Amino acid sequence: MPESITHDGRTLLVLCAVGDVDDDTPVQVNGPGIDYAVFSHEGSFYVTADLCTHGPGSLAEGYVEGCEVECPFHQGKFDFITGLPTSAPCDTPLRIWTPIVVDGQVCIDPDEKRGG
Numbered sequence: 212m213p214e215s216i217t218h219d220g221r222t223l224l225v226l227c228a229v230g231d232v233d234d235d236t237p238v239q240v241n242g243p244g245i246d247y248a249v250f251s252h253e254g255s256f257y258v259t260a261d262l263c264t265h266g267p268g269s270l271a272e273g274y275v276e277g278c279e280v281e282c283p284f285h286q287g288k289f290d291f292i293t294g295l296p297t298s299a300p301c302d303t304p305l306r307i308w309t310p311i312v313v314d315g316q317v318c319i320d321p322d323e324k325r326g327g
């Protein structure tokens with residue numbers, strides 16, 4: 212279970228170390244009540260819900276090309292920066308979070324509401 216830290220008065224969830232995530236190789240993090248997928252692209256990090264909005268696919272296990280991830284289940288695609296679906300059968304946006312890097316760790320505010 213990821214640990215929580217306090218940073219600038221906010222409670223953040225620590226998802227992984229910066230060095231854990233490579234471009235093309237997202238990381239799955241099992242959080243309380245939800246699983247996350249952490250992506251890296253051109254020096255920035257992005258966090259989405261791991262569960263595809265179309266079905267049971269894990270996006271952290273998907274195929275990454277540029278800023279798109281292809282779900283391994285039915286090959287639908289999402290832009291992991293915006294959370295928007297980019298290829299059928301996916302048509303519902305992913306929930307996304309804003310990564311905050313603290314002391315070499317990729318963190319999020321788990322209560323942040325963005326995307327789907």
Ligand code: FES
Pocket residue numbers: 263264265266267268282283284285286287288300301
């Ligand atoms: S479960 Fe992801 S495309 Fe169907």
